[in-house]
Amino acid sequence: MHPQFFRHRWQGGYCEVKFLSSVLLGEKVRIALQLIKNRKMTFEETGLKPELLSAISEMGFQQPTPIQEKTIPHLLENDNDLVALAQTGTGKTAAFGLPLLHNVDLSNSSVQALVLCPTRELCLQISRDLESFSKYMKGFTNIAVYGGADIGKQIRELRRGGQIVVGTPGRVHDLIRRNVLDVSAIRWLVLDEADEMLTMGFKEEMDAILANTPAIKQTLLFSATMPAEIAEMSGKYLHNPEELSVGRRNQGSDNVEHHYYVVHAKDKYATLKRIADNYPNCYAIVFCRxxxxxREVAEKFMADGYNADALHGDLSQAQRDQVMARFRSKNLQMLVATDVAARGLDVNELTHVINYSLPDDPEVYIHRSGRTGRAGKKGISVSILHMRETGKMRQIENVSNKRFQRKQVPGGEEICEVQLMHLIDKVVAVEVDDNRIDPYLEAIKDKFEGLNSDEILKRFVSVEFNRFLEYYRDAPDLNIKERETHGRESRVGRSGDRVKFSRMFINAGKKQNLNASRLLGMINDSLRKKNIEIGKIDIQRKFSFFEIDSRFEGELVKAMSRVSLDGQSVKVDRVTGEGPAGFDRSRGRKRDFSGSNNNNFNRKRQR
Structure with a gap:
């Protein structure tokens, strides 16, 4: 019999299988296809240049991550636009960076590719990765441009030339307006973490930048989530893009467990402290609204003796860099941060992400949780909820397609046992320098004279352990019983009492870069109070609605009258019926109603 052959398309190459008997062909084909399906791709099979393969091999990378496995062969073979959806920490930089490096013309020092990303930290990370990947590519240069740094130095680097520019939208736009950065002939445009750039309010800068790029180019849009704005951007700037995704849209990482605790609002910090004590080796970002x-949480943490610090918008760039350097070197165990301040941070080996306050946008939660569980490692996303937030948690579950496990806040005895075993593990693992210790050994023995080994051990452990025993002596149970959280959670306040909400209107929306997080910050900053009950938030294009505890309604209206948003005066009104008095929802502006026309708004809604 003649040998039988078939060829199977597999990840950018072909696999040829030979069979000696046509009788067994069907079964062997089935087995071979299953083996091919289960087989892991290697970087050598992607078709990348030998120089790139040598560099990534030295970095210890042998097999592509799922997004790299899909994206690299695709970009090496096609020049059509691409939308790639994958969580943070899945290797997106290599997914677009390696194909760019493979394709750039090293004999041409002009800008051939522009990579836009939301933050300085991510910009620097991408630039460092490109440097590492291109180690053996003579003649290659990439330039990082970002705000908060000397623009003169960046201008000099651009004038010397480089094939790839990585930058934040604000600084890139500035350099284009100065006629220093020329992107009119680029062949590739990468929008990395495009959803974050939109959330941070960079849409106008991105529109201006893209208007300066050529019509014929390959645009690659990478995003962790796919909100409506990203779909709109894809339709506007990409031409018949192909979509590649790892997992479901807006789905959280499979390497992350999701835990939550339900407590009274007054017990949130005590719960956070117990979580920190119950995981002595945790290395975490704590997210606040x-x-x-x-600042308050970080100050309490530091006062209680924890290695913690805060990261927020009031810090200068030098202060921010100092905090991040300490956190990356693990001199800080806990980084307490706002979402805006933490965007773009690329910190490996986080064991936990702790949501001291849940975000209003489920996609923000997905971004937060994606900061742990990276590079195949496991991570835990912890949420500390008060009773009203369990409904919000269910919304996040539905969007992320993940289920949260309700956990009990650990008690004093449990934490003391964990800390004791942690101390013993440290003692067992410590390295002893005999040469330095031996000269003092006899004097130490004299000090312990009259004590047996058990007594010595107890005293030694107690030196470190007594503070936990004392702190958690008669520690109360912080858990709220599950039956207490049943019912209409959206109207139960922190004290357990029903809260009466007022529905409010604000004359700002997505067009003014208003989102739920920013609105909450404006409310808290205006009232200078914390833990005020906020209900549903509805962000529209030019205006928005939100609910607030009725007791603070008048105070908020007065306080917000002194607030401006991106140069526009803010006006907050109480909504009566379907809209604030004199508001035409269909046009998003005020109208002059009088007399019998006062109900026009409601009738318009009914029609």
Missing amino acids: TRMET
Whole structure:
């Protein structure tokens, strides 16, 4: 019999299988296809240049991550636009960076590719990765441009030339307006973490930048989530893009467990402290809603003896860099941050992400949780909820397709046992320098004279352990019983009493870069109070609605009259019926109603 052959398309190459018997062909094909399906791709099979393969091999990378496995062969073979959806920490930089490096013309020192990203930290990280990947590519230069740094130095680097520019939208736009950065002939445009750039209010800068790029180019849009704004951007700037995704849209990482605790609002910090004590080796980012809350939590942490610090918008760039350097070197165990301040941070090996306050946008939660569980490692996303937030948690579950496990806040005895075992593990693992210790050994023995080994051990452990025993002596149970959280959670306040909400209107929306987090920050900063009950938030294009505890309604209206948003005066009104008095929802502006026309708004809604 003649040998039988078939060829199977597999990840950018072909696999040829030979069979000696046509009788067994069907079964062997089935087995071979299953083996191919289960087989892991290697970087050598992607078709990348030998120089790139040598560099990534030295970095210890042998097999592509799922997004790299899909994206690299695709970009090497196609020049059509691409939308790639994958969580943070899945190797997106290599997914677009390696194909760019493979394709750039090293004989041409002009800008051939522009990579836009939301923050300085991510910009520097991408630039460092490109440097590492291109180690053996002579003649290659990439330039990082970002705000908060000397623009003169960046201008000099651009004038010397480089094939790839990585930058934040604000600084890139500035350099284009100065006629220093020329992107009119680029061949590739990468929008990395495009959803974050939109959330941070860079849409106008991005529109201006893209208007200066050529019509014919390959645009690559990478995003962790796919909100409506990203879909709109894809339709506007990309031409018949192909979509590649790892997992479901807006889905959290499979390497992250999701835990939550339900406590009274007054017990949130005590719960956070117990979580920290129950995980002695945790290395975590603690997310808060506002700068004020961030400062308060960090100050309490530091006062209680924890290696913690705050990261928020009030810090200068030098202060921010100092905090991040300490956190990356693990001299800080806990980084307490707002979402805005933490965007773009690329810190490996985080064991926990702790949501001291849940975000209003489920996609923000997905971004937060994606900061742990990276590079195949496991991580835990912890949420500390008060009773009203369990409904919000269910919304996040539905969007992320993840289920949260309700956990009990650990008690004093449990934490003391964990800390004791942690101390013993440290003692067992410590390295002893005999040469330095031996000269003091006899004097030490004299000090312990009259004590047996058990007594010595107890005293030694107690030196470090007594503070935990004392702190958690008669520690109360912080858990709220599950039956207490049943019912209409959206109207139960922190004290357990029903809260009467007022529905409020604000004359700002997405067009003014208003989102739920920013609105909450404005409310908290205006009232200078914390833990005020906020209900549903509805952000529209030019205006928005939100609910607030009725007791603070008048105070808020007065306080917000002194606030401006991006140069526009803010006006807050109480909504009566379907809208504030004199508001035409269909046009998003005020109208002059009088007499019998006062109900026009409601009738318009009914029609």
